[in-house]
Amino acid sequence: MTQYTEINLTKRPDGNPIGPHMFEVVKKDIPTAGPGQILIKQTHMSLDPAMLGWMSPDTESYIPPVELGTVMRSSGLGEVVESNHPDFNVGDKVMGMTGWTEYILSSGQGFNKVQAGVDAETALSVFALPGLTATQGMKLLEPKAGETLIVTGAAGSVGSIVGQMAKADGLRVIGVVGDDEKADWIVNELGFDGAINYKTDDLAEKLAELTPNGIDVFFENTGGPIQQHIFNRMNTHGRIVVCGMIADYTAANPAPGPNWIPLIKKRIRIQGFAMPDHFGEVPALLGKLAPYVMQGKIKYRTHILDGLESAMTGLNLFFTGGNKGKLIVKL
Amino acid sequence: MTQYTEINLTKRPDGNPIGPHMFEVVKKDIPTAGPGQILIKQTHMSLDPAMLGWMSPDTESYIPPVELGTVMRSSGLGEVVESNHPDFNVGDKVMGMTGWTEYILSSGQGFNKVQAGVDAETALSVFALPGLTATQGMKLLEPKAGETLIVTGAAGSVGSIVGQMAKADGLRVIGVVGDDEKADWIVNELGFDGAINYKTDDLAEKLAELTPNGIDVFFENTGGPIQQHIFNRMNTHGRIVVCGMIADYTAANPAPGPNWIPLIKKRIRIQGFAMPDHFGEVPALLGKLAPYVMQGKIKYRTHILDGLESAMTGLNLFFTGGNKGKLIVKL
Numbered sequence: 001m002t003q004y005t006e007i008n009l010t011k012r013p014d015g016n017p018i019g020p021h022m023f024e025v026v027k028k029d030i031p032t033a034g035p036g037q038i039l040i041k042q043t044h045m046s047l048d049p050a051m052l053g054w055m056s057p058d059t060e061s062y063i064p065p066v067e068l069g070t071v072m073r074s075s076g077l078g079e080v081v082e083s084n085h086p087d088f089n090v091g092d093k094v095m096g097m098t099g100w101t102e103y104i105l106s107s108g109q110g111f112n113k114v115q116a117g118v119d120a121e122t123a124l125s126v127f128a129l130p131g132l133t134a135t136q137g138m139k140l141l142e143p144k145a146g147e148t149l150i151v152t153g154a155a156g157s158v159g160s161i162v163g164q165m166a167k168a169d170g171l172r173v174i175g176v177v178g179d180d181e182k183a184d185w186i187v188n189e190l191g192f193d194g195a196i197n198y199k200t201d202d203l204a205e206k207l208a209e210l211t212p213n214g215i216d217v218f219f220e221n222t223g224g225p226i227q228q229h230i231f232n233r234m235n236t237h238g239r240i241v242v243c244g245m246i247a248d249y250t251a252a253n254p255a256p257g258p259n260w261i262p263l264i265k266k267r268i269r270i271q272g273f274a275m276p277d278h279f280g281e282v283p284a285l286l287g288k289l290a291p292y293v294m295q296g297k298i299k300y301r302t303h304i305l306d307g308l309e310s311a312m313t314g315l316n317l318f319f320t321g322g323n324k325g326k327l328i329v330k331l
Numbered sequence: 332m333t334q335y336t337e338i339n340l341t342k343r344p345d346g347n348p349i350g351p352h353m354f355e356v357v358k359k360d361i362p363t364a365g366p367g368q369i370l371i372k373q374t375h376m377s378l379d380p381a382m383l384g385w386m387s388p389d390t391e392s393y394i395p396p397v398e399l400g401t402v403m404r405s406s407g408l409g410e411v412v413e414s415n416h417p418d419f420n421v422g423d424k425v426m427g428m429t430g431w432t433e434y435i436l437s438s439g440q441g442f443n444k445v446q447a448g449v450d451a452e453t454a455l456s457v458f459a460l461p462g463l464t465a466t467q468g469m470k471l472l473e474p475k476a477g478e479t480l481i482v483t484g485a486a487g488s489v490g491s492i493v494g495q496m497a498k499a500d501g502l503r504v505i506g507v508v509g510d511d512e513k514a515d516w517i518v519n520e521l522g523f524d525g526a527i528n529y530k531t532d533d534l535a536e537k538l539a540e541l542t543p544n545g546i547d548v549f550f551e552n553t554g555g556p557i558q559q560h561i562f563n564r565m566n567t568h569g570r571i572v573v574c575g576m577i578a579d580y581t582a583a584n585p586a587p588g589p590n591w592i593p594l595i596k597k598r599i600r601i602q603g604f605a606m607p608d609h610f611g612e613v614p615a616l617l618g619k620l621a622p623y624v625m626q627g628k629i630k631y632r633t634h635i636l637d638g639l640e641s642a643m644t645g646l647n648l649f650f651t652g653g654n655k656g657k658l659i660v661k662l
Binding site: 053062220223227236242243244245248249254256257258259260261262263264265266267268269270271273274277303311 | 365385393551554558567573574575576578580585586588589590591592593594595596597598599600601602603604605608
């Protein structure tokens with residue numbers, strides 16, 4: 001094989017499902033590592049909700065949108081197959097911003113070796129964006145034992161780690177999910193204290209039942225109508241982090257948010273955050289995350305898609321909630 | 332004179348103007364200070380927007396509502412006319428939560444002597460709730476020289492101090508007001524860089540013109556439709572404090588707030604606050620505020636109403652924006 005596949009973004013989301021019509025699949029000759037370079041063969045590519053933002057034309061985001069006609073952005077894990085770089089050997093497993101491509105020619109910058117003993121799925125599901133995001137968000141939330149935490153997208157890659165960290169820290173933890181199988185998983189496998197199915201439950205009633213003492217901390221991953229219901233039950237000195245708003249990403253006119261009067265009455269803090277601001281803190285964040293993993297407190301599951309081209313429709317699983325676990329494309 | 336007047340709250344706001352129909356004016360015999368007590372004759376009573384919250388039935392606020400049939404709550408300044416308390420002498424000027432009454436019998440707790448050389452109007456306009464609130468809000472906003480600050484209710488007792496502190500700290504300062512006379516005052520007397528009349532200006536256009544580099548810090552005192560326009564111009568890592576929402580306090584259905592997507596994209600922080608949380612920090616806050624006053628950086632003006640009973644209709648000035656300066660009732 002002398003050729004490889006890469007996928008370029010050619011069209012921005014327009015509210016319709018993501019699909020092959022928005023991409024072009026390109027065949028290229030496999031390059032050779034030049035002086036100081038490494039050639040990486042990607043084996044596992046991460047699909048993350050943040051990608052939907054990267055595809056959009058908005059220029060105000062924390063990271064510039066992917067330019068049309070260029071390789072779609074993603075993180076991933078691969079193996080070094082050629083190296084002219086003193087720090088990398090052939091066979092090394094590395095993680096970094098790989099993109100939707102089978103091969104990456106790199107100076108090595110931005111690529112980190114995967115720790116020995118950590119398999120590819122754990123590396124991408126926990127010790128990458130999901131675990132770092134969960135850890136950073138929890139830091140901002142300052143949760144205390146005995147408080148009640150609610151997390152939306154609770155069966156997702158970030159939300160499931162958030163809830164498990166909070167349980168390990170002694171909080172009451174309620175998760176919002178979109179189907180009963182996920183509700184069952186977070187309660188019976190992950191140990192959440194309760195689950196709400198935002199598609200079928202009476203939101204106000206179920207929230208009142210599951211959070212008898214109100215809500216102290218709210219980790220927002222999704223947006224959508226449940227946001228207002230959760231906001232209504234926030235306690236005095238409540239803290240909210242806003243990490244994802246998938247329900248609104250592709251809406252032409254995003255729904256309005258809550259009125260701000262309760263922010264005063266209850267002295268609530270809301271903080272939006274995004275991981276690129278905190279890449280400098282990654283070692284410290286990993287230091288906080290690792291003990292939870294080592295103590296067996298963090299379970300995860302993966303949803304594996306097969307082959308690079310499956311990414312083009314795979315992203316829709318974030319909208320439908322159809323993914324069961326961390327979405328990974330196996331190449 | 333052996334009798335005095337006090338005013339009880341008897342009816343809660345219902346969306347109509349505040350007025351005598353909501354109160355009962357009671358005549359009582361002037362009491363005598365018992366052991367350990369002081370008798371205060373109130374001379375200046377403060378009217379503050381927070382009172383509108385204290386009158387409302389909401390039980391979730393930071394301070395319980397005024398009970399119907401009891402004296403309406405307020406802060407004020409008076410003179411000790413009888414004292415059986417070792418720490419107070421007849422003739423002392425004291426400030427504290429006086430209520431809508433001409434005389435207050437007190438153990439002295441919660442009353443502080445007014446510093447020598449500070450007149451009653453300065454005491455209530457700067458070294459009381461308005462100055463403390465401005466100082467606490469600025470602490471939460473972490474403004475930096477060169478940034479752009481916008482403050483709503485900019486000619487109000489809190490907003491005017493906020494803007495002047497920010498100017499002294501080297502920020503670009505824009506104020507939102509409700510009439511051209513106030514716009515003129517904050518720009519030409521207080522030194523703001525610009526003013527927006529929310530009633531007559533094209534909000535988006537005027538904001539764009541006055542904040543060419545966007546908005547870094549937003550001190551929200553009013554709510555209302557301009558909130559969304561300001562929110563739209565917030566910069567990355569912007570900070571917002573929410574101190575007042577007068578435009579929505581009496582609305583049956585408060586208008587919704589901004590969608591939260593920009594909180595993520597721009598990593599914005601919103602913090603609601605109320606002074607009762609920070610009464611323990613008053614000495615430190617006064618320590619921050621005093622230098623601005625001593626250096627002549629803080630100008631203020633008062634709007635004096637005459638006689639206790641004028642308070643009953645005077646509160647409406649907060650809704651109409653008819654007050655020109657700190658509202659004080661002179662008894």
